[in-house]
Amino acid sequence: MWTDLNRPPLDADALRKALVRGDGEGSAGGDPRAFWSRLDVVQETGSTNADLLARAAHEDCDRHVLLAEFQGSGRGRHSRAWVSPPQAQIAVSALLTMPGMSVGDMGWLPLLTGVAVVDAVRAVAKVPAELKWPNDVLIDGRKVAGILAEVATTTPDPAVVVGIGINVTLARDELPVPHATSLLLEGAEVTDRNTLVRAVLRAIADRWQQWHDTNWDVTDLADAYRARCGTLGQRVRAELPGGTELLGIATDIDTEGRVVIAPEGRADTVAVSAGDITHLRPVRKE
Incomplete structure (x- = not known):
């Protein structure tokens, strides 16, 4: 019981x-x-x-x-x-x-x-x-x-x-x-x-x-x-192996299951296969 x-x-x-x-x-x-x-x-x-x-x-x-x-x-x-x-x-x-x-x-x-x-x-x-x-x-x-x-x-x-x-x-x-x-x-x-x-x-x-x-x-x-996936379209912080960090917009999940991030201030994208992702508030535009 x-x-x-x-x-x-x-x-x-x-x-x-x-x-x-x-x-x-x-x-x-x-x-x-x-x-x-x-x-x-x-x-x-x-x-x-x-x-x-x-x-x-x-x-x-x-x-x-x-x-x-x-x-x-x-x-x-x-x-x-x-x-x-x-x-x-x-x-x-x-x-x-x-x-x-x-x-x-x-x-x-x-x-x-x-x-x-x-x-x-x-x-x-x-x-x-x-x-x-x-x-x-x-x-x-x-x-x-x-x-x-x-x-x-x-x-x-x-x-x-x-x-x-x-x-x-x-x-x-x-x-x-x-x-x-x-x-x-x-x-x-x-x-x-x-x-x-x-x-x-x-x-x-x-x-x-x-x-x-x-x-x-x-x-x-x-x-x-x-x-x-609620991560897509979000501004995120990716804490990567080795202690590095990446800020940007999550734009896609690729065919390898990686999250694709468009880094802030850059024109390229980065596919992240491992790391902690934090959803961030959007940057306010003055």
Whole structure:
């Protein structure tokens, strides 16, 4: 029995029936047409990403999903901590193998995941979510979700564990940083985590299948990302590896998933593949 009625536990059996193929391990009578092969829910772990990576080192984990009610050592980009009270967040990782994909295109998987998360929370929670390059999800400029992808293997076929953290019912005094938010604080119509998990995992599956069916062509995926990316058109500061900084307008996302910036005072553009992006207020014209 849980003590907080506003934060009920995930229903692992119901999630398996909705999302997992019926002939897979842990399927619990799942739909044979479903995309995912296994789904587990644990009460507590350090990191769902780390757990799936460890599992993948000694068994076939393609399309495995792992959710945790509490994640004590969750990681974001650059090893930043991502924690929340138990059952107030969706902490989920999934391993996906991309047969025949070039290693150079693997970086599109976290961007695809961002598109899927935005679509799912827009459709179910009815909030105006958008992407901040490369893979943060914002609502009115505040971070509600983050995505971290880690390579499990590059041969014979690339396999990546992609982890997602979504703040669902965190109160304002529970937020990890001032610029964070939660679906509850943003007035979401739905904060039921079972409903949200189903929507997110189905959206990822649909996007992955579409990408696979084009033989990993990124044209449509890049268009979908651009359409949901709130970074485009913004004045931004890019903090680049090595401690350098770039100020300018974000003008595009190229076919390699890089953000293209038109630097202030220059006529050229710069494609940034790694770095922290901050959305800045426009410069006032006197």
